[in-house]
Amino acid sequence: MSVLKPKNETKTSPLDDLQVALGGDMNAVNDLIIKHMQSEVPLIPQLASYLIASGGKRIRPLLTLASTQIFNGEMSRAHALAASVEFIHTATLLHDDVVDNSEERRGKESANVVFGNEASVLVGDFLFSRAFQLMVSDGSLEVLRILSNASAIISEGEVKQLSTQNNLDTSMDDYLKVIEGKTASLFAAACEVGPVIADQNKETIKSLRDYGMALGMAFQIADDVLDYDADRQKLGKTIGDDFREGKMTAPILFALEKANDEERAFWERTLGQKDQNDSDLEKAQDLIRKHDALGEGLALAEGFGDQAIKALRSVPDSAIKDMLVTLVPFSIHREY
Amino acid sequence: MSVLKPKNETKTSPLDDLQVALGGDMNAVNDLIIKHMQSEVPLIPQLASYLIASGGKRIRPLLTLASTQIFNGEMSRAHALAASVEFIHTATLLHDDVVDNSEERRGKESANVVFGNEASVLVGDFLFSRAFQLMVSDGSLEVLRILSNASAIISEGEVKQLSTQNNLDTSMDDYLKVIEGKTASLFAAACEVGPVIADQNKETIKSLRDYGMALGMAFQIADDVLDYDADRQKLGKTIGDDFREGKMTAPILFALEKANDEERAFWERTLGQKDQNDSDLEKAQDLIRKHDALGEGLALAEGFGDQAIKALRSVPDSAIKDMLVTLVPFSIHREY
Numbered sequence: 001m002s003v004l005k006p007k008n009e010t011k012t013s014p015l016d017d018l019q020v021a022l023g024g025d026m027n028a029v030n031d032l033i034i035k036h037m038q039s040e041v042p043l044i045p046q047l048a049s050y051l052i053a054s055g056g057k058r059i060r061p062l063l064t065l066a067s068t069q070i071f072n073g074e075m076s077r078a079h080a081l082a083a084s085v086e087f088i089h090t091a092t093l094l095h096d097d098v099v100d101n102s103e104e105r106r107g108k109e110s111a112n113v114v115f116g117n118e119a120s121v122l123v124g125d126f127l128f129s130r131a132f133q134l135m136v137s138d139g140s141l142e143v144l145r146i147l148s149n150a151s152a153i154i155s156e157g158e159v160k161q162l163s164t165q166n167n168l169d170t171s172m173d174d175y176l177k178v179i180e181g182k183t184a185s186l187f188a189a190a191c192e193v194g195p196v197i198a199d200q201n202k203e204t205i206k207s208l209r210d211y212g213m214a215l216g217m218a219f220q221i222a223d224d225v226l227d228y229d230a231d232r233q234k235l236g237k238t239i240g241d242d243f244r245e246g247k248m249t250a251p252i253l254f255a256l257e258k259a260n261d262e263e264r265a266f267w268e269r270t271l272g273q274k275d276q277n278d279s280d281l282e283k284a285q286d287l288i289r290k291h292d293a294l295g296e297g298l299a300l301a302e303g304f305g306d307q308a309i310k311a312l313r314s315v316p317d318s319a320i321k322d323m324l325v326t327l328v329p330f331s332i333h334r335e336y
Numbered sequence: 337m338s339v340l341k342p343k344n345e346t347k348t349s350p351l352d353d354l355q356v357a358l359g360g361d362m363n364a365v366n367d368l369i370i371k372h373m374q375s376e377v378p379l380i381p382q383l384a385s386y387l388i389a390s391g392g393k394r395i396r397p398l399l400t401l402a403s404t405q406i407f408n409g410e411m412s413r414a415h416a417l418a419a420s421v422e423f424i425h426t427a428t429l430l431h432d433d434v435v436d437n438s439e440e441r442r443g444k445e446s447a448n449v450v451f452g453n454e455a456s457v458l459v460g461d462f463l464f465s466r467a468f469q470l471m472v473s474d475g476s477l478e479v480l481r482i483l484s485n486a487s488a489i490i491s492e493g494e495v496k497q498l499s500t501q502n503n504l505d506t507s508m509d510d511y512l513k514v515i516e517g518k519t520a521s522l523f524a525a526a527c528e529v530g531p532v533i534a535d536q537n538k539e540t541i542k543s544l545r546d547y548g549m550a551l552g553m554a555f556q557i558a559d560d561v562l563d564y565d566a567d568r569q570k571l572g573k574t575i576g577d578d579f580r581e582g583k584m585t586a587p588i589l590f591a592l593e594k595a596n597d598e599e600r601a602f603w604e605r606t607l608g609q610k611d612q613n614d615s616d617l618e619k620a621q622d623l624i625r626k627h628d629a630l631g632e633g634l635a636l637a638e639g640f641g642d643q644a645i646k647a648l649r650s651v652p653d654s655a656i657k658d659m660l661v662t663l664v665p666f667s668i669h670r671e672y
Contacts, residue, residue, distance in 0.1 A: 039492050039495075040492070041492050041495045041496045041499065042499075043495050043498070043499050044492065044495055091461075092461075095457050095458065095461060098453070098454075098457055099453075099454040099457055099458060117434070117435075117453075118434075118435040118498055119495065119498055121431050121434055121435055121457055122431065122435060122491050122494045122495045122498065123491070123495060124461075125427075125428075125431060125460075125464070125487070125490075125491040125494070126488060126491035126492060126495065128461070128464065128487075129484055129487035129488035129490075129491060130488055132468055132480070132484035132487065133481075133484045133485065133488055135484075136477060136480045136481045136484050139477060141472060141475055141477065144468070144472045144480065145469075145472045148465055148468035148469045148471075148472050149469060151461070151464075151465035151468065152462060152465035152466055152469055154461075154465075155458050155459070155461040155462035155465060156375050156376070156377050156380065156462060158458045158461070159375075159377045159379050159380055159455065159458045159459060159462065160377045162379070162454055162455055162458065163377065163378075163379050
């Protein structure tokens with residue numbers, strides 16, 4: 001099983017490796033994305049391309065491509081479904097930025113700032129509809145079932161997040177449910193689609209789904225850790241968005257667990273009562289450091305990472321599988 | 337063909353008649369609506385039921401039920417699809433109210449005021465996903481195609497409306513495209529679903545679709561006329577929302593067509609530059625009255641109404657067909 005060992009020695013990331021291995025397919029997906037975001041109403045492609053052209057890791061469509069390729073499934077179907085998955089993701093980003101009043105996304109002004117909240121809401125709806133049109137063209141009711149379920153669960157996760165925001169009684173279990181909904185469910189669906197269209201058996205489909213779910217959990221926890229990471233700050237990246245928005249993420253929950261009375265009062269003021277001043281983020285980072293809450297967060301992510309790798313055990317070895325395995329530690333220890 | 341004559345002499349509205357004729361079916365639809373808006377996340381049913389329980393005419397699900405019943409289609413399938421249609425409609429209402437910054441809907445505070453814009457956006461997404469889950473359970477790819485197309489067209493119409501808002505160069509053609517997208521396309525889809533699940537031929541499916549499309553156009557134009565109607569004001573209903581939001585609707589377009597220089601300057605200030613004071617709505621109503629713009633609007637609606645009734649000609653006579661026919665003048669001349 002040495003082939004399964006994370007390739008920490010290599011310089012390229014497993015995302016790069018997947019991009020190269022599936023390069024032609026990703027080009028086909030990008031072409032479909034551009035084609036299907038067109039509309040007679042010019043504001044739609046303008047806004048959609050503003051966000052889509054700004055990059056992003058394209059990890060979800062890559063998962064759909066990889067999980068199809070690994071079972072020699074029909075790649076032209078995977079292209080359309082990968083585009084569909086990316087449209088669902090893009091729609092949720094547009095709506096998230098409105099909900100969070102975000103000002104920045106991927107290092108530039110967010111679409112809601114440039115085009116307004118109204119347009120972001122409506123173009124999100126448009127892309128969401130386009131995602132379903134693409135699935136309908138593919139014609140698999142099973143795929144439609146998987147992705148419509150994922151979409152419902154995403155919005156449930158987002159609403160739950162809204163309910164836990166600024167709420168210091170949020171439990172670790174609440175948090176895990178939020179991220180399972182808002183992030184992991186689409187990772188799971190993106191991975192499940194591949195073996196479904198490649199006509200694999202139930203166990204195999206479940207393996208890929210479990211992989212995607214656990215990877216998504218690890219990915220989101222790592223994301224939440226990065227939002228307090230001073231090293232990332234040194235790279236010129238924005239941090240502290242979650243703190244400002246009062247999101248009850250892993251670093252906060254671990255720091256809260258060990259908080260003394262004075263610290264609890266700090267969290268109560270800054271998160272519970274939304275009363276923050278300029279030095280509070282630094283203070284929050286100090287407390288997080290004091291209690292090793294980022295370390296605890298990464299350990300939690302690694303637990304899910306282990307589950308992800310285990311889920312792939314029954315899948316026959318291949319170069320793509322190798323990349324999916326190495327994607328796990330990369331997702332946890334990435335710097336962006 | 338005397339059966340086709342609008343029953344103007346009756347006291348009950350054709351909507352009431354449809355509600356009675358399809359009463360058991362509407363109860364089944366309402367049960368499904370309540371069942372499928374449930375979620376582990378309490379805010380979702382709270383917000384959804386706030387809007388859904390507030391009534392509304394339920395005209396779209398009634399159209400799906402009627403257009404199935406008329407061809408003796410399977411009503412249990414119609415129930416699920418009617419609920420799906422109503423979920424799509426409810427999702428767009430939630431998003432519309434956010435986009436328009438509305439404060440009132442159906443005579444009470446709108447959901448965005450009570451629960452916040454964030455929750456309205458996300459619960460809208462949830463209901464939209466639920467709509468697709470219901471369609472997937474039904475299992476007809478053709479229905480999924482019809483309703484995913486309608487959804488995409490609705491958001492295109494809404495974005496186009498955003499682009500024409502406060503824009504005095506908006507043409508009648510632009511306006512018709514906006515309302516075809518935002519309203520008529522879902523009426524058309526709601527009517528098309530019935531003959532599709534009742535296995536009718538292409539011509540029949542097209543007849544019902546054409547009926548729904550033309551009815552939707554007439555319905556929306558009448559809605560836009562009502563928003564300036566002084567008689568409605570006397571009933572204690574809010575008017576002038578469209579004026580305040582700078583929506584370029586039929587009454588404005590007809591008044592603009594005949595505006596002299598001074599009047600044009602008035603529209604330019606109040607709509608183009610969004611500079612409105614307390615007496616401007618009354619002035620706008622005066623100009624609209626002067627040029628009989630509401631009458632012109634109703635005439636435009638009646639043209640579509642005629643198309644709607646014509647589209648039903650080839651459909652065999654029945655009590656339900658009679659109600660669909662009388663629904664046309666009712667939709668144009670209603671007071672609410």
